[in-house]
Amino acid sequence: MNYRFKTGQDLLELCYEHNLSIGEIALMREAQASNMSKEEVYNLMLESYKVMKESAQKGIITSEDSMGKLIGHNAKKMYDYYRMGESIASGMLSKAIAYSLAITEENSRMGKIVACPTAGACGVVPAVLNALEEDREIDEKKIVMALFNASAIGLIIATYASISGAEGGCQAEVGSASAMAASAVVELLGGSPRASLEGAAIALKNMLGLVCDPVAGLVEVPCSKRNAGGVGNAITAAEMALAGIESFVPFDQVVVTMGRVGKMLPSSLRETAQGGLAITKAAKEYTQRD
């Protein structure tokens, strides 16, 4: 039995042929490719998920400057606001936003995180999954399987487009992360493999063209809040996919498009801090301080 897949279409065919979820196919693929047992591969992902949760929990109670001192105090504010129960978003979304800020702030103060798919976009997938786990009291095993689902989506994007801001802008980082999260959420809430890919396609479409323009080249502004934006996008896309809404452009074509758009972005908008928010008055004042 061969569980290799390259495209989203391959992945769907494997799911329907074996009657397995995307997460299960991804787990089998990894075990096969790495020559490890299914348990070993599962345990590696479980370990990653535990680190993700620790980073979220640490981030919401810590109010400490980031390396560049641009962020570090927003997660706690957001979490306190969520706890007041007055947020306009549902409780789950509000909490996921707080977790996203928490994880990215941890990252920016040299805390321990899990790149997903990158360190710059590490606050989307874990925030959504952790908030959902708690909100719906979902078994941790199912969440770990959803992480396999998310990773499979990321793998396809990395193969046919890019997950690097320097290559494709932020659409390749937070865009990819939100596609991964959307697909994982659809699987967790009982959507079909096909619906997962619809969710991923919708999420990625919504982020097409997003530039990478970090102030002073730091992974702080706008990265942290953009991760939180990715959370909203992922949940919006998953919600549509679970309602049975399809993407007009299929997932595989959206992925290739994202890669193509990335190549068209000028280098000033691909992580070089030469354009976008990085050259605003506020950014220049910061860069020229001392």
Place this chain on the structure above:
Amino acid sequence: MSNNLSLFDITGPIMIGPSSSHTAGACRLGYAARRILGEDVSSVIFHLYGSFKETLKGHGTDRALLGGILGFLPDDIRIRDSFQIADESGVMYAFIKEDEEEDHPNTVKIELIGKTGEKKIVKGQSVGGGNIRITQIDKTNLKIDGKYCTLVTRHWDRVGIVQEVTGILNKCNVNIAQMSLYREAVNDQAYMIIEADDPISKECLEAVQNVAKMQYAAVIDKLY
């Protein structure tokens, strides 16, 4: 990206932030250099090229490189305090920003002196997602990516030496995944890079070190 990606290249690595290339990759480069030296470091000079010059402070590239030299892996929280730990253990360090252009924007050349006086120059690149490539040891250009347990030797080029080394690995029950040979000229200084599926034990390494005309051998653990 390559076709041999693992799902853990997507979800992963577990790392100290903030940047996979500028923090996690930098740490791995330092760690690999320390392993190539084969002993504890007494002093180190980092020559930084391209983006590494810019990300030194804001991405903690300096602390990550030094942390790697101290034997920390990218998920080791001690990276945050690597200056202090280096000072306490008497490791001297310096960072020099170089103006020359290199093939890859994230390049570092690491000059190491060990506790017994052994010297090594190791050059490498952080190629994205925390992945690295060692491109030079002393004067020899080569390629090590740390995806396998890797045996590096420096020896005098002579008939039969490759067979002796692979024979030792065979006895130690180590399967070779890939191997490459580099040399400066016939009967001159040469290198062997052997990537193995299995871990290479201390005893096995010692046996390789005792082969005739062997000058130096070191094992770099699987870095991922």
